[in-house]
Amino acid sequence: MTQASIITIGDELLIGQVIDTNSAWMAQELNKAGIRVVRRVAVGDVWDEIWTALDEEQKYADIILITGGLGPTADGITKPLLCKYFNGTLVVHEETKQNVINIFTQLNRPLIDRNLKQAEVPDVCTVLMNKRGTAPGMLFNKGGKVFVSMPGVPHEMKGMMTDDVIPLLLERFTFPAIIHKTLLTAGVGESFLAELIKDFEESLPEQIKLAYLPNYGMVRLRLSATGTDARETEQAVSGFFETLKTLVAEYLVTDVDEPMQQVVGKLLLSKGKTMCTAESCTGGYIAHLLTAIPGSSKFYDGSVVSYSYQAKEDLLQVDKFTLETRGAVSEEIVLQMAAGALQHIKSDYVIAVSGIMGPDGGMPDKPVGTVWIAIGDQHKIQAHKLYFRFDRQRNVQLTAVHALNLLRKFILGTE
Amino acid sequence: MTQASIITIGDELLIGQVIDTNSAWMAQELNKAGIRVVRRVAVGDVWDEIWTALDEEQKYADIILITGGLGPTADGITKPLLCKYFNGTLVVHEETKQNVINIFTQLNRPLIDRNLKQAEVPDVCTVLMNKRGTAPGMLFNKGGKVFVSMPGVPHEMKGMMTDDVIPLLLERFTFPAIIHKTLLTAGVGESFLAELIKDFEESLPEQIKLAYLPNYGMVRLRLSATGTDARETEQAVSGFFETLKTLVAEYLVTDVDEPMQQVVGKLLLSKGKTMCTAESCTGGYIAHLLTAIPGSSKFYDGSVVSYSYQAKEDLLQVDKFTLETRGAVSEEIVLQMAAGALQHIKSDYVIAVSGIMGPDGGMPDKPVGTVWIAIGDQHKIQAHKLYFRFDRQRNVQLTAVHALNLLRKFILGTE
Numbered sequence: 146m147t148q149a150s151i152i153t154i155g156d157e158l159l160i161g162q163v164i165d166t167n168s169a170w171m172a173q174e175l176n177k178a179g180i181r182v183v184r185r186v187a188v189g190d191v192w193d194e195i196w197t198a199l200d201e202e203q204k205y206a207d208i209i210l211i212t213g214g215l216g217p218t219a220d221g222i223t224k225p226l227l228c229k230y231f232n233g234t235l236v237v238h239e240e241t242k243q244n245v246i247n248i249f250t251q252l253n254r255p256l257i258d259r260n261l262k263q264a265e266v267p268d269v270c271t272v273l274m275n276k277r278g279t280a281p282g283m284l285f286n287k288g289g290k291v292f293v294s295m296p297g298v299p300h301e302m303k304g305m306m307t308d309d310v311i312p313l314l315l316e317r318f319t320f321p322a323i324i325h326k327t328l329l330t331a332g333v334g335e336s337f338l339a340e341l342i343k344d345f346e347e348s349l350p351e352q353i354k355l356a357y358l359p360n361y362g363m364v365r366l367r368l369s370a371t372g373t374d375a376r377e378t379e380q381a382v383s384g385f386f387e388t389l390k391t392l393v394a395e396y397l398v399t400d401v402d403e404p405m406q407q408v409v410g411k412l413l414l415s416k417g418k419t420m421c422t423a424e425s426c427t428g429g430y431i432a433h434l435l436t437a438i439p440g441s442s443k444f445y446d447g448s449v450v451s452y453s454y455q456a457k458e459d460l461l462q463v464d465k466f467t468l469e470t471r472g473a474v475s476e477e478i479v480l481q482m483a484a485g486a487l488q489h490i491k492s493d494y495v496i497a498v499s500g501i502m503g504p505d506g507g508m509p510d511k512p513v514g515t516v517w518i519a520i521g522d523q524h525k526i527q528a529h530k531l532y533f534r535f536d537r538q539r540n541v542q543l544t545a546v547h548a549l550n551l552l553r554k555f556i557l558g559t560e
Numbered sequence: 561m562t563q564a565s566i567i568t569i570g571d572e573l574l575i576g577q578v579i580d581t582n583s584a585w586m587a588q589e590l591n592k593a594g595i596r597v598v599r600r601v602a603v604g605d606v607w608d609e610i611w612t613a614l615d616e617e618q619k620y621a622d623i624i625l626i627t628g629g630l631g632p633t634a635d636g637i638t639k640p641l642l643c644k645y646f647n648g649t650l651v652v653h654e655e656t657k658q659n660v661i662n663i664f665t666q667l668n669r670p671l672i673d674r675n676l677k678q679a680e681v682p683d684v685c686t687v688l689m690n691k692r693g694t695a696p697g698m699l700f701n702k703g704g705k706v707f708v709s710m711p712g713v714p715h716e717m718k719g720m721m722t723d724d725v726i727p728l729l730l731e732r733f734t735f736p737a738i739i740h741k742t743l744l745t746a747g748v749g750e751s752f753l754a755e756l757i758k759d760f761e762e763s764l765p766e767q768i769k770l771a772y773l774p775n776y777g778m779v780r781l782r783l784s785a786t787g788t789d790a791r792e793t794e795q796a797v798s799g800f801f802e803t804l805k806t807l808v809a810e811y812l813v814t815d816v817d818e819p820m821q822q823v824v825g826k827l828l829l830s831k832g833k834t835m836c837t838a839e840s841c842t843g844g845y846i847a848h849l850l851t852a853i854p855g856s857s858k859f860y861d862g863s864v865v866s867y868s869y870q871a872k873e874d875l876l877q878v879d880k881f882t883l884e885t886r887g888a889v890s891e892e893i894v895l896q897m898a899a900g901a902l903q904h905i906k907s908d909y910v911i912a913v914s915g916i917m918g919p920d921g922g923m924p925d926k927p928v929g930t931v932w933i934a935i936g937d938q939h940k941i942q943a944h945k946l947y948f949r950f951d952r953q954r955n956v957q958l959t960a961v962h963a964l965n966l967l968r969k970f971i972l973g974t975e
Binding site for chain 1 (some may be wrong): 613
């Protein structure tokens with residue numbers, strides 16, 4: 146079975162200054178194409194470490210994809226190294242040179258020697274044109290293995306993968322079918338779920354694997370099947386997936402691998418309804434999750450992020466006396482916020498949240514992690530009190546996902 | 561020099577279903593403690609691949625930190641593997657067992673055998689108590705190397721690293737000092753910057769490295785120094801860092817490794833001022849960036865996320881006729897949005913944004929990526945037109961960071 150390994154290059158990855166999102170995206174795309182990723186390795190901008198990684202990874206994989214280390218500045222040692230590793234000589238690639246000149250002309254920035262250096266490539270590689278930046282991609286063959294070097298800038302790498310790398314790999318290798326099917330459950334723990342589907346899990350044939358992926362206090366279940374034929378593999382896994390869905394029906398949120406906001410968005414679209422939000426403690430994060438979905442303006446109208454008392458009073462008509470006597474984190478206020486948002490934004494549904502996310506602001510009767518969530522429509526608004534016990538970032542994420550799930554249940558009438 | 565390697569275990573990392581944020585956080589903390597991370601490797605839930613990774617990584621590192629694969633469900637094969645790898649036998653760890661029982665009692669969830677299995681550990685390890693979950697950490701010694709296995713759940717891993725792992729490593733090894741100093745520039749390209757500081761870069765001693773980290777069309781510069789004494793290393797790098805700051809003074813945003821929203825937040829705090837936002841195309845993302853900062857309520861009042869026309873008209877008093885004649889993405893509308901937000905939220909400063917983030921919604925005269933940004937205070941509001949050419953997510957991020965930078969310059973009077 147043809148396997149791939151991903152090498153990411155850059156000191157910034159090893160000191161944790163940057164989170165590696167490239168590898169995840171690459172792994173997703175490779176998997177869709179039927180290419181299994183066996184390892185991902187990150188190394189620094191250090192000659193020996195990069196060299197060793199190239200030596201090592203070809204032991205485990207047939208395809209070695211490399212990102213990073215190709216910038217125009219002095220810490221880019223990757224290109225000379227690749228040139229030496231594959232016994233080449235640096236030569237100017239005319240088409241790339243013209244591309245660099247065009248980009249600098251467009252940006253109206255001075256072009257210097259350093260930029261033109263980007264057009265130099267080892268004469269032993271196939272050049273992959275970069276339509277989104279100056280550094281070209283390079284494809285090398287050695288000992289039956291394929292090595293591809295790409296820039297580390299995410300949108301440049303993504304374009305190159307989609308336009309060139311994956312089509313080239315599909316031409317060159319024959320891949321098995323890999324089919325993943327994922328569902329999301331809510332309201333049940335990982336162990337309890339495991340007990341519930343124990344017999345099912347034991348009945349799975351060897352080529353179908355089950356994985357538990359807990360996050361935000363919810364558990365995703367994934368079936369992964371490998372086979373020679375895509376349609377047969379799809380059929381084989383579909384039967385088991387239907388059984389799994391029936392077994393966990395009580396807790397099932399969605400049978401597609403999608404985040405909670407997408408589930409809510411689709412539900413609203415299917416009913417031709419819209420929603421709005423009034424956010425205090427989540428500070429716009431729910432709005433951000435929803436508006437990150439292309440086309441979200443069809444189901445999402447907007448939010449009032451009422452961080453200050455002034456904003457709560459003026460924009461949502463929250464009552465000043467209630468604010469002062471009950472505090473911003475209270476059932477009364479979150480109900481008033483929801484009503485205020487509905488009144489102005491005139492959506493069909495509303496979510497309002499107010500809580501204490503930490504690390505400061507906790508009180509004896511309202512410790513950090515206390516959250517009030519109101520859910521409703523023009524007829525009825527109801528409040529829920531939740532309590533999370535994590536750090537600020539995670540509390541915000543948990544509040545958002547749980548609020549969206551509460552709205553989902555409200556719309557479905559299962560709340 | 562003592563070096564560390566990080567192994568993350570989980571199929572979800574190799575199919576790209578989950579972005580690995582654990583490694584970045586671990587690398588940051590290890591670096592702070594003076595521990596250099598040389599490699600990061602991700603492998604699947606596959607016996608041979610995990611075994612190979614353990615064999616391999618000890619060739620490059622003295623400390624091997626492992627996360628993931630310890631969940632209560634059947635795909636957790638890591639613990640039996642570790643037991644075999646280090647020649648141990650699984651035994652019940654009483655303290656962990658009590659911890660598991662306590663957690664399930666608190667959560668009021670049924671405790672099953674599978675959960676109690678979490679209390680089994682190889683008899684050859686030092687157990688690290690998990691104060692935030694059920695899976696314990698395990699520390700092994702072999703051939704002068706230290707191996708630590710931790711759960712993959714981020715907040716459990718983080719707690720264990722801070723409370724136990726780093727203190728234990730500091731006791732056991734002597735580490736050199738590693739000092740990083742980072743500054744952020746805006747309005748200048750990577751190559752041009754490199755040319756500007758070429759002589760400086762060449763003058764750096766061998767133990768100080770310079771790196772260019774471009775992102776969001778801005779460039780961070782990082783000096784990294786290694787030495788035996790923390791104070792001497794700090795002094796050595798500080799001198800060079802001051803020179804670097806002088807060289808790039810014209811483009812300098814901050815001389816601390818912090819994101820743009822933190823720079824703006826600190827600036828507002830230092831002046832005792834507050835700000836608000838009116839967001840259309842960024843859909844709450846600017847609000848989210850600002851409110852993710854602990855204590856942000858001291859400088860941030862709130863936002864109107866006006867996705868629909870109704871929200872723009874009702875909450876921001878944007879003129880209906882202007883909306884219909886000029887369109888939502890126009891100079892006039894973004895100026896009205898800014899004025900409307902200031903009027904209601906009564907902050908000192910405002911940012912308003914309206915644009916087309918894609919993939920749909922582009923028009924011949926307003927292609928995808930067109931953004932209007934208004935910046936102002938109670939006396940003056942000015943509009944800027946920007947154009948980005950990327951995907952939806954990146955356009956939103958770029959709009960947010962550039963809007964914050966425009967406000968920073970407006971406050972400083974350098975706009």
